[in-house]
Amino acid sequence: MPSCGPKANVGDTLPRTLRLILQYDGTDYVGWQRQASGTSIQGLLEEALRPIEGGAVTVHGAGRTDAGTHASGQVASCRLEAVIEAARLVRALNAVLPPEVRVARADVVADDFHARFSATGKIYDYRIVNDRFVSPFLRRYVWHVGPSLDLEAMRVAALSLLGEHDFAAFQGTRSKVPTSVRTVRKIEWSGTGRSDAPLVFTIEGDGFLRHMVRIIAGTLADIGAGRTSATAMPEILASRARVRAGATAPASGLTLREVLYSHKIAP
Amino acid sequence: MPSCGPKANVGDTLPRTLRLILQYDGTDYVGWQRQASGTSIQGLLEEALRPIEGGAVTVHGAGRTDAGTHASGQVASCRLEAVIEAARLVRALNAVLPPEVRVARADVVADDFHARFSATGKIYDYRIVNDRFVSPFLRRYVWHVGPSLDLEAMRVAALSLLGEHDFAAFQGTRSKVPTSVRTVRKIEWSGTGRSDAPLVFTIEGDGFLRHMVRIIAGTLADIGAGRTSATAMPEILASRARVRAGATAPASGLTLREVLYSHKIAP
Numbered sequence: 001m002p003s004c005g006p007k008a009n010v011g012d013t014l015p016r017t018l019r020l021i022l023q024y025d026g027t028d029y030v031g032w033q034r035q036a037s038g039t040s041i042q043g044l045l046e047e048a049l050r051p052i053e054g055g056a057v058t059v060h061g062a063g064r065t066d067a068g069t070h071a072s073g074q075v076a077s078c079r080l081e082a083v084i085e086a087a088r089l090v091r092a093l094n095a096v097l098p099p100e101v102r103v104a105r106a107d108v109v110a111d112d113f114h115a116r117f118s119a120t121g122k123i124y125d126y127r128i129v130n131d132r133f134v135s136p137f138l139r140r141y142v143w144h145v146g147p148s149l150d151l152e153a154m155r156v157a158a159l160s161l162l163g164e165h166d167f168a169a170f171q172g173t174r175s176k177v178p179t180s181v182r183t184v185r186k187i188e189w190s191g192t193g194r195s196d197a198p199l200v201f202t203i204e205g206d207g208f209l210r211h212m213v214r215i216i217a218g219t220l221a222d223i224g225a226g227r228t229s230a231t232a233m234p235e236i237l238a239s240r241a242r243v244r245a246g247a248t249a250p251a252s253g254l255t256l257r258e259v260l261y262s263h264k265i266a267p
Numbered sequence: 268m269p270s271c272g273p274k275a276n277v278g279d280t281l282p283r284t285l286r287l288i289l290q291y292d293g294t295d296y297v298g299w300q301r302q303a304s305g306t307s308i309q310g311l312l313e314e315a316l317r318p319i320e321g322g323a324v325t326v327h328g329a330g331r332t333d334a335g336t337h338a339s340g341q342v343a344s345c346r347l348e349a350v351i352e353a354a355r356l357v358r359a360l361n362a363v364l365p366p367e368v369r370v371a372r373a374d375v376v377a378d379d380f381h382a383r384f385s386a387t388g389k390i391y392d393y394r395i396v397n398d399r400f401v402s403p404f405l406r407r408y409v410w411h412v413g414p415s416l417d418l419e420a421m422r423v424a425a426l427s428l429l430g431e432h433d434f435a436a437f438q439g440t441r442s443k444v445p446t447s448v449r450t451v452r453k454i455e456w457s458g459t460g461r462s463d464a465p466l467v468f469t470i471e472g473d474g475f476l477r478h479m480v481r482i483i484a485g486t487l488a489d490i491g492a493g494r495t496s497a498t499a500m501p502e503i504l505a506s507r508a509r510v511r512a513g514a515t516a517p518a519s520g521l522t523l524r525e526v527l528y529s530h531k532i533a534p
Contacts, residue, residue, distance in 0.1 A: 025403040070404070072463075094400050102400045104462070132357065136292040137337070139366045141404060195371070196339075 015079040018089070019109045020045070020059075021265065022074040025100040027140045027252065031067040032074070041065070041101060045076065048096045052089070053082045062115040062259040063122055066211070068251030070141060072125075073104075073258040075265070077115040121185065121260035122208060126201040126217040127253045130193035130224075142198045143217070143253035149193065149224030157223045158187050158201070160233040161216065168240035170219070172211030172248065180240075182207050202257065211248050219246035282346040285356070286376045287312070287326075288532065289341040292367040294407045294519065298334040299341070308332070308368060312343065315363045319356070320349045329382040329526040330389055333478070335518030337408060339392075340371075340525040342532070344382035388452065388527035389475060393468045393484040394520045397460035397491075409465045410484070410520035416460065416491030424490045425454050425468070427500040428483065435507035437486070439478030439515065447507075449474050469524070478515050486513035 022041070030038035034046075042059055049057040062075040084092070086106040093103045112118075127142040129135075130149045134142060161184050168180040186204040193199040201220065203213060219236065222228035228236075228246065236244045289308070297305035301313075309326055316324040329342040351359070353373040360370045379385075394409040396402075397416045401409060428451050435447040453471040460466040468487065470480060486503065489495035495503075495513065503511045 023403050025406075072402075072404070090399065099401070099406045100403050102403055102462075104400065133361050133369045133371065134366070135339075136290050136367050136369055137339070137408060139292075195369075 014083070015081045016108050017077060017079050017111045017113050018086070019107050019113060019115065019265075020076045020078070020093075021104040021106075022071060022076055023102045023104055024071050024074065025140060026065060026068050026070045028100065029067065031069065032061045032063065032065045032071075038067075041071075041074075042076075044097055044101055045093070048093050049078065049080070052084060052092060053080055055081075060115045062119045063208075063256050065256050066214075066251045066254070069254045069256070071256040073123075074256050075115045075119070075259040075261075077109070077113055115259070118261055119207075119259050120262055121204060121206050122256065123202060123204045123258040123260070124208065124213045125255045125257045126203070126213055126249065127191075127198040127255070128193060128201070128217070128221065129195055129198045131195040133195055135196045138196070138198060140252060141255065143221075143250045145221055145225070147225045149199075149221065150226065150230070151189070151193065151199065151224065153226075153230040154201075154220045154224040155189055157230055157233040158189075158216075158220060160237060161203075162187060165237055166240055167209055167212055167237070169236050169242055169245045170212045170215040171209040171242065172215070173242065175210040177209065180209055182209065182212070204260075213254055214249045214251065215242075215245050215247075217249035217253065221249065222246040281350070282348045283375050284344060284346050284378045284380050285353070286374050286380060286382065286532075287343045287345070287360075288371040288373075289338060289343055290369045290371055291338050291341065292407060293332060293335050293337045295367065296334065298336065299328045299330065299332045299338075305334075308338075308341075309343075311364060311368055312360070315360050316345065316347070319351060319359060320347055322348075327382045329386045330475075330523050332523050333481075333518045333521070336521045336523070338523040340390075341523050342382045342386070342526040342528075344376070344380055382526070385528055386474075386526050387529055388471060388473050389523065390469060390471045390525040390527070391475065391480045392522045392524045393470070393480055393516065394458075394465040394522070395460060395468070395484070395488065396462055396465050398462040400462055402462045405463070405465060407519060408522065410488075410517045412488055412492070414492045416466075416488065417493065417497070418456070418460065418466065418491065420497040421468075421487045421491040422456055424497055424500040425456075425483075425487060427504060428470075429454060432504055433507055434476055434479055434504070436503050436509055436512045437479045437482040438476040438509065439482065440509065442477040444476065447476055449476065449479070471527075481516045481518065481521055482509075482512050482514075484516035484520065488516065489513040 034043045045059045059078045089106045129142045164183040184205045188202040191199045301310045312326045326345045356373045396409045431450040451472045455469040458464045458466045
């Protein structure tokens with residue numbers, strides 16, 4: 001059983017700042033962020049915290065995961081006047097949240113901590129099944145690609161993404177960020193693509209543009225299927241043109257695995 | 268990608284006997300067997316086969332999995348007049364079945380093959396999470412046990428079940444089989460019980476009584492939690508009294524992993 005984590009030597013004055021580690025199956029939700037209609041993860045958490053606080057609470061998430069996207073290590077922060085022990089808060093929230101959304105841990109942290117603005121990087125997993133069928137147990141968490149993929153071509157193409165680049169070609173429309181320059185620090189592959197062992201593309205960067213991982217996944221699948229040349233990735237990147245990259249791969253395959261901070265969060 | 272399997276040197280005369288390997292997430296179904304109300308896996312398959320055959324088809328399953336129980340290797344057999352290549356049959360069935368039910372493969376087999384009567388054994392997995400919370404990605408496939416379990420006591424107690432015994436103490440009521448003597452050939456454990464790495468109790472036997480694996484799991488959890496003595500298992504078994512064993516553990520934790528025949532089925 002994991003420990004309840006260090007008791008931070010902070011939080012003696014109110015309100016205290018809390019950091020939550022969250023896991024969710026995003027299949028049936030509109031995404032992290034509150035929307036005009038539909039149920040969001042942020043909304044669920046804020047509603048669960050309201051009776052504990054005795055008033056409205058605003059929860060800030062590290063990443064605005066899309067509708068249908070999952071998280072195994074989303075991080076959120078909020079400020080609470082209510083005095084409640086962290087382990088009890090975890091139990092209280094999990095008792096009212098739906099089973100698709102779990103609080104894995106809660107900690108009182110330094111007052112200047114902000115889940116989004118303090119983050120120094122993020123790690124995403126994108127899962128692809130490249131088999132005749134998808135395991136019923138993984139169907140909500142993968143993208144099913146039928147045609148046989150050349151995994152080696154995909155691996156080689158992905159290497160071009162490493163380092164600092166303008167990723168405008170891999171940015172969803174309707175995005176309003178000041179710059180599309182990001183640094184991809186690491187890319188790892190695991191799994192075979194079999195129905196019960198999906199191919200997992202793991203990407204770490206200092207930040208990601210809207211739909212960036214999904215557009216990268218769609219482009220890599222085009223390369224794997226031979227629809228796009230295995231050597232085209234540097235040109236697509238340099239073009240900074242969204243039309244040159246592949247389609248946005250389904251949200252179901254994407255999972256926010258971890259959010260990075262200057263100090264690593266104990267598991 | 269797995270091969271489509273050997274073309275059996277049989278089936279030249281009609282009807283041919285087909286063997287199907289099935290995987291399903293049983294959460295939302297009434298179990299394998301057709302019921303007066305509710306959707307069964309058998310019923311779904313028979314409905315999917317009907318337009319291919321142009322008439323009613325009866326599908327025989329190797330094991331009658333309970334409502335809410337899963338399968339990663341259920342085996343079924345049926346006889347078809349329709350002439351359809353096995354790989355095409357797999358595609359045709361998966362195209363109409365819900366994503367919770369998948370046909371992993373189909374093969375034409377010898378006419379005397381019967382999924383249930385030809386089976387020489389079965390292997391079941393029972394999954395337990397023994398942590399503060401359950402991963403959202405595994406929530407449908409496990410039993411969540413809160414109190415800390417003594418895994419070593421459970422392992423030792425399970426050893427008493429090995430071999431040929433009268434398992435009447437581990438038989439659900441309303442059972443109508445001629446004998447409750449069964450042979451447990453092998454028991455294996457894996458996983459830690461953590462939210463993302465469930466404890467898996469894997470049991471192989473020549474056959475299982477109604478609810479037998481779930482009652483064993485419930486009894487082992489009682490032993491792990493200290494509610495039942497770690498040395499009580501031989502007495503419970505010898506008593507042949509259902510009341511001496513533990514509660515029937517939830518169906519969600521149970522998965523039919525494999526059905527054994529005199530000739531191993533290629534994966």
